[in-house]
Amino acid sequence: MRLILYLGKGGVGKTTLASATAARAAQLGKRTLVVSTDLAHSLADALDKPLASEPLQVGENLWAQEINVLEEMRAGWGKVQDYITSTLKKQGANEVAAEEMALIPGMDEVVALLNIHRQASSNGFDVVVVDAAPTGETVRLLSMPETFLWYANRLSGWRNVAFNAAKPLLKSFLPGVNVMEQLEKLNAQVATLRATLTDSSISSYRLVVNPEKMVIKEALRAETYLTLYGYPIDGVICNRVLPGVTGPGSETPPQDPLLRDMVMQQRGYYQQIHQTFDPLPVWDAPYRSREVIGAEALAQLATEIWGAEDPTKVFFQGSPQELVKRGDQYVLRLPLPHIELGKVIMTKKGDDLIVEVGNFKRDIALPAVLAPLDATVARMSGGALEITFEAPATSEVKR
Numbered sequence: 031m032r033l034i035l036y037l038g039k040g041g042v043g044k045t046t047l048a049s050a051t052a053a054r055a056a057q058l059g060k061r062t063l064v065v066s067t068d069l070a071h072s073l074a075d076a077l078d079k080p081l082a083s084e085p086l087q088v089g090e091n092l093w094a095q096e097i098n099v100l101e102e103m104r105a106g107w108g109k110v111q112d113y114i115t116s117t118l119k120k121q122g123a124n125e126v127a128a129e130e131m132a133l134i135p136g137m138d139e140v141v142a143l144l145n146i147h148r149q150a151s152s153n154g155f156d157v158v159v160v161d162a163a164p165t166g167e168t169v170r171l172l173s174m175p176e177t178f179l180w181y182a183n184r185l186s187g188w189r190n191v192a193f194n195a196a197k198p199l200l201k202s203f204l205p206g207v208n209v210m211e212q213l214e215k216l217n218a219q220v221a222t223l224r225a226t227l228t229d230s231s232i233s234s235y236r237l238v239v240n241p242e243k244m245v246i247k248e249a250l251r252a253e254t255y256l257t258l259y260g261y262p263i264d265g266v267i268c269n270r271v272l273p274g275v276t277g278p279g280s281e282t283p284p285q286d287p288l289l290r291d292m293v294m295q296q297r298g299y300y301q302q303i304h305q306t307f308d309p310l311p312v313w314d315a316p317y318r319s320r321e322v323i324g325a326e327a328l329a330q331l332a333t334e335i336w337g338a339e340d341p342t343k344v345f346f347q348g349s350p351q352e353l354v355k356r357g358d359q360y361v362l363r364l365p366l367p368h369i370e371l372g373k374v375i376m377t378k379k380g381d382d383l384i385v386e387v388g389n390f391k392r393d394i395a396l397p398a399v400l401a402p403l404d405a406t407v408a409r410m411s412g413g414a415l416e417i418t419f420e421a422p423a424t425s426e427v428k429r
């Protein structure tokens with residue numbers, strides 16, 4: 031199974047390129063599903079077919095679905111949530127507090143991702159292409175499995191402590207056994223989901239950009255955040271490239287002054303895109319005079335981008351997080367492109383290393399060998415953050 035997810039700023043062409051990839055994959059004989067997670071769906075408009083919250087067949091080998099994240103959330107988690115709320119209320123918690131305690135942060139996003147994962151594995155799709163909401167929301171969506179696992183593990187941890195210590199008061203505030211069982215089941219599903227989303231042989235994230243300043247900035251940030259969470263990116267699509275920006279005809283600028291101005295501006299950003307995202311492959315998609323609508327036109331666009339090549343292949347596999355031993359020291363290498371060290375905040379707490387970049391935070395469970403060591407040096411090297419760990423200096427106690 032292949033899972034491909036398109037990310038980018040609002041309006042850059044995510045829906046168009048996600049459906050183009052899916053239409054072409056279906057044409058190449060793959061059983062393909064294209065699914066939208068954006069609340070403001072436009073997949074039905076791109077494919078020019080009415081869609082629903084379940085996958086509907088829209089062509090040979092091609093299915094499409096517009097997930098209703100809120101509906102999914104209620105169906106998948108609502109009962110457990112109600113149960114926790116009512117139990118807490120019976121035990122004397124006030125209504126608002128009970129409802130708040132029953133809310134696991136990011137639950138709706140996790141449920142939507144679980145739905146995609148379930149569809150992908152149970153319906154035997156070869157390819158699932160995700161048409162996502164604009165970058166910020168999608169990065170939040172993708173950071174949720176980890177937040178969820180963190181929260182659920184803490185909850186189970188507290189429960190064990192409470193039971194072992196047999197403190198009736200604390201015990202009474204924790205959810206009942208069957209809720210914990212549900213939570214553990216969900217926890218296992220989310221762990222599998224996260225494993226799939228970070229497996230570069232299955233999942234690829236693609237950044238969509240236009241040759242424009244703000245769009246590029248946002249894509250660079252997205253690249254940093256995705257790598258922070260270990261999500262593999264396999265390419266960048268430079269969409270809406272005007273004729274004359276590159277290739278034949280680019281020696282003679284257009285006559286029309288407005289068009290000439292636009293082409294000149296795109297040229298600068300076009301080059302910047304091809305340079306900054308290196309070593310990721312960058313594909314160009316032409317500016318079309320008309321909107322690209324319907325499976326046939328979409329598949330045609332994909333052929334212009336990838337030629338005869340299968341657009342669902344894994345085009346790039348970067349270096350993942352690694353741990354190397356140098357003498358008595360260990361070095362943890364965490365790829366983090368486009369970032370200066372001053373903007374990274376690191377905190378080591380026992381066997382957890384918390385890395386914060388901008389608004390995003392990743393809690394990395396350190397391998398057992400690193401837990402007792404101190405994090406001593408952090409430096410950026412070749413697009414990666416390298417953190418050195420060594421044994422704490424032993425101080426002699428004088429009497």
Ligand SMILES: Nc1ncnc2c1ncn2[C@@H]1O[C@H](COP(=O)(O)OP(=O)(O)OP(=O)(O)O)[C@@H](O)[C@H]1O
Nearest residue numbers: 039040041042043044045046270316317318321322
């Ligand atoms: N290469 C192109 N040439 C011409 N029009 C395009 C091209 N790519 C996308 N469009 C058009 O631009 C508009 C926005 O594209 P699209 O809906 O794919 O963007 P999006 O990133 O999904 O937007 P949103 O963030 O709102 O979901 C659509 O009308 C689409 O048909």
Ligand SMILES: [Mg+2]
Nearest residue numbers: 044045068072
């Ligand atoms: Mg869209």
